[in-house]
Amino acid sequence: MSTQIHHDRLPVADWRRTARHLAAHLGRHRARLVLVVVAMTAAGAFGLVTPRLLGSIVDVVATGGDTSDVVVRAAFMVAAAVACAVCTGIGIAAAASVFESVLADLREEMLAGVLRLPVARVEAAGSGDVLSRATDDVDKVGEAIGTALPSVLMAQAGVVVTVIGLAAIDWRFLLVAVVTAPLYYVTARMYIQQAPAVYAAERVAAADRAHHVLGPVQGLPTVRAFDLGSRLSRRIDKHSWAVVRRAMQATVLQNRLAGRLNLGEFIGMAVILLVGFTLVGDGAVTVGAVTAAMLFFLALFDPIGQLMYVLDDLQSGAAALGRIVGVLDVPDTRTHSDVDGRDDGTGLVASGVDFGYTREHPILHDVSVAVRPGEHVALVGMSGAGKSTLATILAGVHSADHGTVTLGGVPVSDIPDAQRARRVALLTQEVHVFSGTLREDLLLARPDADVEDVWAALEKVGAAAWARSLDDGLESVVGEHGHQVDAMVAQQLALARIDLLDPDVVIVDEATADAGSVGAGVLEDSAAAVLDGRSALIIAHRLSQAAAADRIVHLAGGRVIEAGPHTDLVASGGRYSEIWAAWAKGRELA
Structure with a gap:
């Protein structure tokens, strides 16, 4: 569609x-x-x-x-x-x-x-x-x-x-x-x-x-x-x-x-x-x-x-x-069939995807990306290369103009919204802390989670100490009408919700970009803990994140120009190798 x-x-x-x-x-x-x-x-x-x-x-x-x-x-x-x-x-x-x-x-x-x-x-x-x-x-x-x-x-x-x-x-x-x-x-x-x-x-x-x-x-x-x-x-x-x-x-x-x-x-x-x-x-x-x-x-x-x-x-x-x-009266085009049992184990796969926000300005051209079960794939490229756009298509937010996106062999567009949101989670740098208690905010991801599960998620993302420092702990009111949460903690809470949700695939779109240099390191550790053992597509703004991934997909001008493990791409002498060399040299000089 x-x-x-x-x-x-x-x-x-x-x-x-x-x-x-x-x-x-x-x-x-x-x-x-x-x-x-x-x-x-x-x-x-x-x-x-x-x-x-x-x-x-x-x-x-x-x-x-x-x-x-x-x-x-x-x-x-x-x-x-x-x-x-x-x-x-x-x-x-x-x-x-x-x-x-x-x-x-x-x-x-x-x-x-x-x-x-x-x-x-x-x-x-x-x-x-x-x-x-x-x-x-x-x-x-x-x-x-x-x-x-x-x-x-x-x-x-x-x-x-x-x-x-x-x-x-x-x-x-x-x-x-x-x-x-x-x-x-x-x-x-x-x-x-x-x-x-x-x-x-x-x-x-x-x-x-x-x-x-x-x-x-x-x-x-x-x-x-x-x-x-x-x-x-x-x-x-x-x-x-x-x-x-x-x-x-x-x-x-x-x-x-x-x-x-x-x-x-x-x-x-x-x-x-x-x-x-x-x-x-x-x-x-x-x-x-x-x-x-x-x-x-x-x-x-x-x-x-x-x-x-x-x-x-x-x-x-x-x-x-x-x-x-x-x-x-806007027609509900969502599919309500149950497709949970049809997963063929292929993971999240995009094949030949074309997309544009307007007909006159296409963004993606014949893009193919696969995130296999348990695999971490890093998506790199200059600003405007189409990374965030591809993330929204893989998450089912937008539909490809041409090509297919499947999850476990099932077209993402055929999966009901509620199921798709549980199976593919998109985490961006723009997160929101909802008004209410901290416990209610986290339980949005999994309403049946018990207190032990909530604390375990907070421990995993490194926010448990902060939560215990609040006057009422999990019952403390946060958000607009309560305790004000800074950007780093807000991202940690978003990661905790991801952990509670336990999706098949996590798509992380530069989730550490707003936290500053110190906070970014903390958030990278938090994200690594949550993504451990899960399939993930990571839009990396730090090449250290890309280097740690199983595979790297390099986008430029809305096209995939390179793909493979970090060591292979560095050895190939291509554009990623040049970017890595410049990045590594900058770290040595620092």
């Missing part, structure tokens, strides 16, 4: 797929959703009591009625206000319970979806695309679910109940709905048609900006070494302004929405006044009834405005949810 690495964003689900996904989550909470609808409807009904009674108070005052009638109506208004508040509180609490549960499920789904993506697919999409979906997009969905959806339910209940209230006063007041509904419909349709593209483009622009910001941050030493700051700053500036332009387009759209809402409110008030003037003149209704109708319509401003304005959050949230569902 060919894996060309280029900027290939992850898919975005269409609105039908997104709606089905959200509906499936909401369907798990039907009972609480019914409670939300009932509570919101009751709150809307109680909310109409106050304007209706205010209208009747106008009539009492206009006809010179008894003051006690006003007091009774005022008491009912207070009771209705209390009931409205109680129902609203129940509705909001139930809505929060439902929507926060849905949001928690979406977060877990998103994390699981990202973690199951092949590393090559993540690299093709760009770290900014994945990171923005897992952070910004989840936050946008959280805002929509936590704020917009409850507002929609409250607004819909308020609109329906208020229209019923207007009809109860006099059916002719429904003329206001006939006049304003088309305007609101056209406004909403315009917004729904234009907003998704605007907000989707804004999210994509934000992802691009994140991608171009993260790259220089992650490669800061390289940026400084090659003085790339100004060039990369201009690129970040370009993509930042792209985000600003998209945000301004969204703001213009919002302003158009606000203007049409205000026009609808003006037309609606004018219609109520005209209808009310006519009906009072004919004696069909009282001034108090017209007052109540106007108050009803004024009460509609808030729910209609909410309904329209949350379209903003809903559209932004829908665009973000589409990006999240797009990650979940």
Whole structure:
């Protein structure tokens, strides 16, 4: 299977797929959703009591009625206000319970979806695309679910109940709905048609900006070494302004929405006044009834405005949810068959491998390498020769464009991810200490390991004394929120995890390069102890490591130019011999 690495964003689900996904989550909470609808409807009904009674108070005052009638109506208004508040509180609490549960499920789904993506697919999409979906997009969905959806339910209940209230006063007041509904419909349709593209483009622009910001941050030493700051700053500036332009387009759209809402409110008030003037003149209704109708319509401003304005959050949230569902919809191409029993004892073998991160720039050309059971093979070559790229292909992180990679006679691509990770371990100089206790960090490699196994692994890599010096030993919290671990110890912990994992083959990619001259020697001893008795491919940045290996493979320009034992290569007089002579002479002079 060919894996060309280029900027290939992850898919975005269409609105039908997104709606089905959200509906499936909401369907798990039907009972609480019914409670939300009932509570919101009751709150809307109680909310109409106050304007209706205010209208009747106008009539009492206009006809010179008894003051006690006003007091009774005022008491009912207070009771209705209390009931409205109680129902609203129940509705909001139930809505929060439902929507926060849905949001928690979406977060877990998103994390699981990202973690199951092949590393090559993540690299093709760009770290900014994945990171923005897992952070910004989840936050946008959280805002929509936590704020917009409850507002929609409250607004819909308020609109329906208020229209019923207007009809109860006099059916002719429904003329206001006939006049304003088309305007609101056209406004909403315009917004729904234009907003998704605007907000989707804004999210994509934000992802691009994140991608171009993260790259220089992650490669800061390289940026400084090659003085790339100004060039990369201009690129970040370009993509930042792209985000600003998209945000301004969204703001213009919002302003158009606000203007049409205000026009609808003006037309609606004018219609109520005209209808009310006519009906009072004919004696069909009282001034108090017209007052109540106007108050009803004024009460509609808030729910209609909410309904329209949350379209903003809903559209932004829908665009973000589409990006999240797009990650979940990436097909799982992993094989789930059991291949453990098919090992033919050949070890890890690459034959005729070609590979390039882009189609235009191939990296490896017809590379063949074999790591036999129990054998240590050193991979040497200048920087940029393709050593680390070959390591990722042998580990199954990337798939070769041409050629094959097998482990025990089985294509690496056919081995399920979980099995492959246990059988081929890739250790680089970029290791991570996970937040939690030291014991939990090490047990990630083998959850069923007992305490004795953990201490044995620490002893083997030379980190046991350091672990015992911690206040709580294995129960000490390490990582970002605990005891800070330096680069050398972090590598030793990574080696201890390798020892606990006990893989068939270990691929070591310059794991001692970041530890300094003193630390590198310590780490070489730690690595030698862990690799003893295991098959290993060692990407060597020190020729002393290569000399100690059973065989050496020399890469140059993405091709194997020499291969064989150290003594044979030195005796051959080839390029490795020249490099070894220069290296050895430098040691003698030192």
